[in-house]
Amino acid sequence: MSAxxxxxxxxxxxxxxxxxxxxxxxxxxxxxxxASSSERGQGGVxxxxxxxxxxxxxxxxxxxxxxxxxxxFSMLGPSGSGKTTVLRLxxxxxxxxxxxxxxxxxxxxxxxxFDRTVNTVFQDYALFPHMTIADNVAYGLRVRKVSKAxxxxxxxxxxxxxxxxxVADRLPHQLSxxxxxxxxxxxxxxxxxxxxxxxxxxxxLDKQLREQMQIELKxxxxxxxxxxxxxxxxxxxxxTLSDRIAVFNNGRVEQVGTPREVYEYPQTGFVAGFLGIxxxxxxxxxxxxxxxxxxxxxxxxxxxxxxxxxxxATHETCVDGTIVETVYTGPTTRYIVDTVDGLRVIAERHNDxxxxxxxxxxxGDAVRAVxxxxxxxxxx
Amino acid sequence: MTVTASPSAPAAAKSKPLSTLxxxxxxxxxxxxxxxxxxxxxxxYIVSLALLLVTAFWFIDPFTSKVIPGFTxxxxxxxFSEPAYVTTALRTLGIALAVxxxxxxxxxxxxxxxxxxxxxxxxxxxxxxxxxxxxxGYLVKILAMRITFTEEGFFNxxxxxxxxxxxxxxxxxxxLTLTYLWFPYMALPVYTAIRQIPVNLFDAxxxxxxxxxxxxxxxxxxxxxxxxxxxxxxxFSLSLGDYxxxxxxxxxxxxxxxxxxxxxxxLNPPVAAAFSVIPIAFVVIYLVVTRRTGALERM
Numbered sequence: 001m002s003a004x005x006x007x008x009x010x011x012x013x014x015x016x017x018x019x020x021x022x023x024x025x026x027x028x029x030x031x032x033x034x035a036s037s038s039e040r041g042q043g044g045v046x047x048x049x050x051x052x053x054x055x056x057x058x059x060x061x062x063x064x065x066x067x068x069x070x071x072x073f074s075m076l077g078p079s080g081s082g083k084t085t086v087l088r089l090x091x092x093x094x095x096x097x098x099x100x101x102x103x104x105x106x107x108x109x110x111x112x113x114f115d116r117t118v119n120t121v122f123q124d125y126a127l128f129p130h131m132t133i134a135d136n137v138a139y140g141l142r143v144r145k146v147s148k149a150x151x152x153x154x155x156x157x158x159x160x161x162x163x164x165x166x167v168a169d170r171l172p173h174q175l176s177x178x179x180x181x182x183x184x185x186x187x188x189x190x191x192x193x194x195x196x197x198x199x200x201x202x203x204x205l206d207k208q209l210r211e212q213m214q215i216e217l218k219x220x221x222x223x224x225x226x227x228x229x230x231x232x233x234x235x236x237x238x239x240t241l242s243d244r245i246a247v248f249n250n251g252r253v254e255q256v257g258t259p260r261e262v263y264e265y266p267q268t269g270f271v272a273g274f275l276g277i278x279x280x281x282x283x284x285x286x287x288x289x290x291x292x293x294x295x296x297x298x299x300x301x302x303x304x305x306x307x308x309x310x311x312x313a314t315h316e317t318c319v320d321g322t323i324v325e326t327v328y329t330g331p332t333t334r335y336i337v338d339t340v341d342g343l344r345v346i347a348e349r350h351n352d353x354x355x356x357x358x359x360x361x362x363x364g365d366a367v368r369a370v371x372x373x374x375x376x377x378x379x380x
Numbered sequence: 381m382t383v384t385a386s387p388s389a390p391a392a393a394k395s396k397p398l399s400t401l402x403x404x405x406x407x408x409x410x411x412x413x414x415x416x417x418x419x420x421x422x423x424x425y426i427v428s429l430a431l432l433l434v435t436a437f438w439f440i441d442p443f444t445s446k447v448i449p450g451f452t453x454x455x456x457x458x459x460f461s462e463p464a465y466v467t468t469a470l471r472t473l474g475i476a477l478a479v480x481x482x483x484x485x486x487x488x489x490x491x492x493x494x495x496x497x498x499x500x501x502x503x504x505x506x507x508x509x510x511x512x513x514x515x516x517g518y519l520v521k522i523l524a525m526r527i528t529f530t531e532e533g534f535f536n537x538x539x540x541x542x543x544x545x546x547x548x549x550x551x552x553x554x555x556l557t558l559t560y561l562w563f564p565y566m567a568l569p570v571y572t573a574i575r576q577i578p579v580n581l582f583d584a585x586x587x588x589x590x591x592x593x594x595x596x597x598x599x600x601x602x603x604x605x606x607x608x609x610x611x612x613x614x615x616f617s618l619s620l621g622d623y624x625x626x627x628x629x630x631x632x633x634x635x636x637x638x639x640x641x642x643x644x645x646x647l648n649p650p651v652a653a654a655f656s657v658i659p660i661a662f663v664v665i666y667l668v669v670t671r672r673t674g675a676l677e678r679m
Contacts, residue, residue, distance in 0.1 A: 093583050113586040126584035130602045139598075140588035191588065 042104055043069040043194035043227040045090060050099035052085055059085040061251035063099070067195075067229060072221050074230045074238040077248030078274070083231045086248075087197050090229065091120050104194045118195040119188035123203055125180045127172040133183055134159070134168040140191040158186040161220070178209045185220065195227040202237065214240055235275045239263060247271045264299075265377045272297040272379055277334075279303065279345050280379065288341070289317050296376040300348035305335055305367045318370040319345060323363050333359045337369050345369045436653035447649055455654035465640060469658050472637040475551070476619035476662070479558045480612045483566035486559075487611065488574075490567060492600065495574040496582065510567045518561065522628050525557040529629060549631035557629050558619045565618070566611035573607030574600065609670050616666060620659040 045067040052060040060082045067073045075083040088094045090101060092113035100109040108116050119140070127136050135142075137158050141151045159165045162182035172180060181201055188196055201217075202210045218241055221228045232238050238245050239259040246256045247270070255267040266272035272280050279298040287293040305323075312318040321339035328351075335347045347369055353360070361367060402409050439452045459465050494506050513521060526549075528534045535546035547553050577600065585595040623638025630636075637659055644652035 091583075091587060093586070112591075113583070114589045114591055118587075120584070120587045122580050122584060124578070124580065126578065126580040128581060128584070128599055139585075139590075143589045143594055143598075187588070 044102075044104060045195055045227065045229065046102040047086070047090075048100045048102075050086070050089060050101065051097045052082075052089060052094060053097045058251050060089070063251070063253060065246060065253060065256070067227060068244075069104075069194075069227055070225055071243040072218070072228045072230065072241055074232060074242040074245045075248055076232055076235060076238040076245050076274070078233055081248040082251035083233075083246075083248045084199055085251075087120075087199050087229065087231050090195070091118055091197050092116050117193055118197055119191050119193040120197040120199065121181075121184045121188050121201045123199045123201065125172075125184040125201075127180055127183060127187070129172055132169050132171060133164070133175070136172065136183060137187045137190055139187065144191075154190055158190040161189070161223075162186045177205050178213060181205065181213060182216075185217075189220070189224060192224075193226065195229060196221075198228060198230045200231055200233070202232075202234075210237070217241065239275070247274060249274070266297055267380055269295065269297075269379055272377075277346055277348075281343065281376075285341065285343055289319065290373060290376075292378075295379045297379050298345075298371050298376045300334060300346040301332075302375045303345060303347035303369050303371045305337070305347050305349065305361055306370055308366045308368045310368060312368070312370050315373055316370050317373045317376070318368050319343060320366070320368050321345065323361055323365045323367055326359060326361070326363055328359070335361055335367070337367060339369070432653050432656060435650055436657060438650045438653075440648055440650060445647075455650045456657075458651060459654050459658065465655070468635050468640055469637055471551070471635070472620060472659070473662055475555055475558065475636065476616045478555045479562060479619040480566075480615040482555065482559045483563050483611065483615045484570070484608055486563060487567040487570040488596070488600070488604065491571040491574040492596070494571055495577075496579065507571075510564050510571075513560070514564050519624070521561055522557060522625055525553065525560060526629050529553050529556075549629050549634075551630070551634045553629045553631075554626050554634045554636075557625045558622060559615075561622075561625070562615040562618050565614035566608075569607040569610045570604060573604050577603050612670075613663075613667075617659070617663050620662055 045065075047063055047065040050060055050063045050065075051058065063082075063086065065086075075086060077083045085094065089096055090103070092108070092111060092115075096109060100107060102108065104117060127133075128139065131139070134155050138151045138155045141154060146154075155168070156165065159168055162185060164179060164182055164186070167175060167179060167183075172183070175183065181204075184201070198217075202213050205213060214237060217228075230238075230241060242259055244256060244258055245262050247254045247262055249270045255262050255271045257265075262271055263275050266275065266278070269280055272278040277300050279300065281289070281296050281298070283293045283295045286296045290296070306312075308320055319337075319339045319341075321337040321343070323335050324338050325336040327334040327336070330351075332348050332350055335349065337345045337347060339345060349359070351359070402412065435447070436455055437451050437453070438447055438449050439454060440447050459469075490506070490510075494503050498506060526533075529546055529548060531548065533546070539546060547556075581599055581603075582595060585599050590598065621638055623636050623642050626634045626636045626639055637655060641652045641655050644655065
């Protein structure tokens with residue numbers, strides 16, 4: 001079993017709710033005439049063989065990536081994997097060492113940030129501390145010499161959109177983290193960019209607020225219908241929000257796909273390990289278990305534990321071992337099982353038993369870990 | 381968690397009686413802290429300044445030239461009615477403002493370069509270059525400027541092939557020399573303030589469509605106000621009080637308030653004292669005006 005057969009989720013390319021009448025999703029990207037321009041290609045981002053070096057270190061290594069117009073695209077990876085650098089390259093804060101970048105069909109490789117039709121929500125919001133919230137939100141319009149009356153109107157609308165009209169006259173330091181985050185969003189969206197870049201915008205918020213903001217972000221993205229490129233190191237956040245995810249490691253993209261694709265069918269060991277917990281079984285062990293000498297990855301939630309004497313069904317794979325640790329996480333309990341031939345398998349079980357009961361297995365129990373053979377993804 | 385012994389415990393009192401005393405009585409601590417600085421501040425600083433102000437109301441005996449305590453406003457009347465004195469006061473004010481503006485105009489781009497663009501190595505070199513003149517004596521620097529701008533000096537020698545003659549000893553050279561002297565006091569706070577501006581504010585400004593000059597005007601300058609004010613207090617007040625520069629590189633028409641005070645200091649101390657009030661008044665007005673702009677409350 002391999003990834004291509006995976007049920008791919010349709011990439012939502014919901015057209016932006018603009019007044020453009022064209023309904024045919026033609027694929028030409030040149031959007032010089034607004035009337036004939038299609039919805040697709042209006043906010044797509046293409047990176048061709050982009051490399052970025054800082055002195056000796058290669059931050060981004062020969063990266064080719066294509067972001068569809070209107071999609072929520074996440075760049076996921078550990079710190080130092082190059083995802084933020086890619087965002088800064090798209091925004092224009094850094095210049096590529098080689099390669100080219102296209103936004104909405106226009107080559108912007110050498111364009112200054114102020115000449116690009118993208119806007120950014122910064123990690124620590126980067127609100128101007130000496131300006132009121134209204135002035136912060138109006139900044140882009142002010143710089144573009146938009147009339148005072150229009151500024152006022154659009155600022156009011158933008159603040160309305162993030163439900164913060166009442167803080168217009170305050171200074172940034174008088175706002176809470178979540179409020180600042182929403183103002184940063186309003187400030188970027190007021191310019192109606194084709195692409196919104198978000199650099200770990202929820203990183204500084206606590207968990208509850210973060211989850212609430214995730215929903216809000218998703219709603220706003222659906223409302224404005226533009227491309228969101230979202231940088232995060234939080235795999236759960238990426239899975240929750242994205243239409244597609246690019247998993248970064250060491251300046252390269254390991255895999256691009258829908259959340260389901262990258263989670264269920266990791267193409268590399270790194271992806272399997274970075275997104276959630278994974279039982280990565282090397283080719284040698286896999287051959288002994290299944291007869292096929294290919295590394296496989298099984299998610300803990302697909303591994304069942306049973307009594308060592310129970311015979312597995314024919315379509316199942318099993319290993320015997322001893323529970324060395326149990327981890328209670330609230331909704332689930334994780335069992336760490338060391339097998340006789342030196343494997344470590346993690347099984348996760350929903351705590352669907354009565355709350356007063358303890359888990360059915362304990363440390364030191366001899367168990368058999370079983371999974372449906374087909375549920376293991378081959379890691380090429 | 382450990383339980384700390386109460387400070388009034390007998391054991392502590394026995395071992396460290398002074399510490400215990402200081403701990404118990406707040407006023408003892410305050411006296412210990414403030415006795416020395418207060419003696420200095422009140423005894424020397426304020427009293428001498430007050431004496432100066434009082435002297436401004438005294439007069440001198442026209443025959444013996446001795447200072448006689450009393451009360452007269454004649455000294456102030458003289459200062460404000462003598463055209464030469466009034467022109468000098470205004471000229472000094474102009475010089476001090478020019479020095480301040482020139483210092484700021486140099487310090488801001490230099491600070492931006494040092495804080496945001498220069499490599500750490502270059503930054504260190506520039507920091508040393510800015511502060512290095514502080515190590516040289518005051519007169520040494522004035523002498524250096526004198527040598528540069530004198531008739532057969534370096535400036536004229538270099539510029540002669542282009543048909544340019546230097547400013548010589550003039551008001552302009554006074555402004556240049558004073559800027560040279562006090563520039564570090566402006567450059568350092570400005571540089572420090574720019575370093576504290578997060579880089580992503582520059583990014584955000586560019587991202588929202590602002591070019592470099594716009595970013596400096598709308599983001600950097602407002603955030604620099606406190607530093608510019610701090611620097612300007614030095615450049616402005618030090619320039620107001622100077623007279624040596626005017627004497628050595630100013631030529632005939634660059635007299636400053638200090639020049640007049642210096643020439644009256646033995647001849648007519650009450651007039652010198654009255655004239656000293658003018659720079660003080662300028663500084664007070666300057667502080668009030670800057671306060672009015674609201675710049676001081678922003679930070």
